[in-house]
Amino acid sequence: MTLTIEIEPEIESRLESEAKRKGLKKEEFAKIIIEQNLLPKTEKCQNYMPEGFTPRYIGKAEMRDFSGDREWFRENREKYQGQYVATHGNRLIASGKNFKEVAEKARKDGFPDALLKYIEPLDTPPYVGGVW
Amino acid sequence: MSHQIDFTVKHIYDSREIGITLETTLRRGDAFVICDAKVDTGSEYCLFGREYAEQLGIEVETGFQQNLSTLTSGLSAYGHSVELETLEIKLDTFVYFAADYSLPRNLLGRQGWFQLINFGLNDYASEIYISPQDEEV
Numbered sequence: 351m352t353l354t355i356e357i358e359p360e361i362e363s364r365l366e367s368e369a370k371r372k373g374l375k376k377e378e379f380a381k382i383i384i385e386q387n388l389l390p391k392t393e394k395c396q397n398y399m400p401e402g403f404t405p406r407y408i409g410k411a412e413m414r415d416f417s418g419d420r421e422w423f424r425e426n427r428e429k430y431q432g433q434y435v436a437t438h439g440n441r442l443i444a445s446g447k448n449f450k451e452v453a454e455k456a457r458k459d460g461f462p463d464a465l466l467k468y469i470e471p472l473d474t475p476p477y478v479g480g481v482w
Numbered sequence: 483m484s485h486q487i488d489f490t491v492k493h494i495y496d497s498r499e500i501g502i503t504l505e506t507t508l509r510r511g512d513a514f515v516i517c518d519a520k521v522d523t524g525s526e527y528c529l530f531g532r533e534y535a536e537q538l539g540i541e542v543e544t545g546f547q548q549n550l551s552t553l554t555s556g557l558s559a560y561g562h563s564v565e566l567e568t569l570e571i572k573l574d575t576f577v578y579f580a581a582d583y584s585l586p587r588n589l590l591g592r593q594g595w596f597q598l599i600n601f602g603l604n605d606y607a608s609e610i611y612i613s614p615q616d617e618e619v
Contacts, residue, residue: 398527398576398593399561400546405575407598407614411567416505420496449533449583453515465505465516466534470586477501480524481550481557481589 415439419465431471436464487600489611491569497608504590504610508577509565510538517588519568521610525591526550528566528577529559534588535579538564542579550578557582566595571614573598 357365362376369379399405418439426435426442436443436456443464444455456464495502501520508515508530515537517530527550535542545560559578566573568590575594590596602611 398546398548399563403563403576405573405594405598407571408565408574409572411507411570411572413505413507413567413570419505424496424498449531450536453533453537462514463516465518466537467518468531468586470500474500474586477520477587478553479501479520479522479589481529481552481591482524482526 414463416465423467423469427469428472430469432469434466434468436461436466438464487602487611488613489600489602490613491571491611493569493610493612495608495610497605501587502603502605502610504568506588506590507565507567508534508538509567510540510562513538519588519590522589522591523596525589526593527559527561527591528575528589528594529585529591530577530579530588531585532580532583535560535562540564540579542581545579546576548578557585568595569610569612571599571612573614 365380366376369376372379374382418441419437422437422440422442430445433445433447434449434452435445436452438461443459443461444452446452449466449468453466456462456466493504495504501522503518503520506517506519508517515534517534519530527548529550532542540562542560545562547558547560550557550559558581560581561576561578563574563576566575566577573595575598577594598615600613600615603609
């Protein structure tokens with residue numbers, strides 16, 4: 351398909367300069383811009399998961415109220431720093447250095463929906479994030 | 483020019499925590515585990531500790547292997563399909579689990595999470611606004 355379009359001189363100028371910066375003709379760069387913007391969304395996801403899997407929203411989650419867990423964490427963070435904790439509401443179910451033991455105790459004690467959390471030491475440097 | 487996005491959920495997060503932290507449920511079949519995860523627009527993927535995969539009965543090394551970069555180093559991780567719940571939104575999605583133990587933080591990144599939601603942030607007020615995308619991505 352051949353497409354003829356009218357664009358403003360200012361846009362044409364920007365198209366030319368950006369294409370030149372990338373070592374492309376302006377027609378080639380315009381084609382890339384169109385293709386990238388109209389790429390099927392599924393193709394955007396294929397680089398990180400097996401072919402055929404489509405992530406999707408499946409409904410409203412019924413999560414419990416975590417306000418008590420957060421309150422417990424604020425009050426006890428210093429005491430349990432460097433440990434895994436399992437909390438349920440404003441209540442500590444288990445704690446320790448071994449995640450598996452903490453998780454298993456929470457389940458055994460009847461709290462499979464305990465929040466399992468690692469409490470970072472207070473002197474942990476600020477997080478700057480990102481994996482790619 | 484102003485723009486408007488409508489959100490279904492508003493959440494106040496604890497600004498005293500390191501990063502923006504959300505309680506997150508991971509499900510696989512009947513198994514589930516609740517952990518916390520950092521909202522991270524700089525992360526291309528969702529990444530969780532190996533320990534959480536094991537709680538779900540997932541054999542980590544059977545997943546979709548990727549080498550991931552961080553600001554200072556790298557790590558190996560394996561992707562698996564899970565159900566992921568945060569702030570009333572349940573997704574059927576794909577997340578990565580670190581090959582090694584003791585990942586200090588779980589991350590909610592672009593692919594697998596941000597791409598499936600609309601997200602608003604007022605960090606000054608510690609407010610998150612969120613709603614599901616209506617369509618598949």
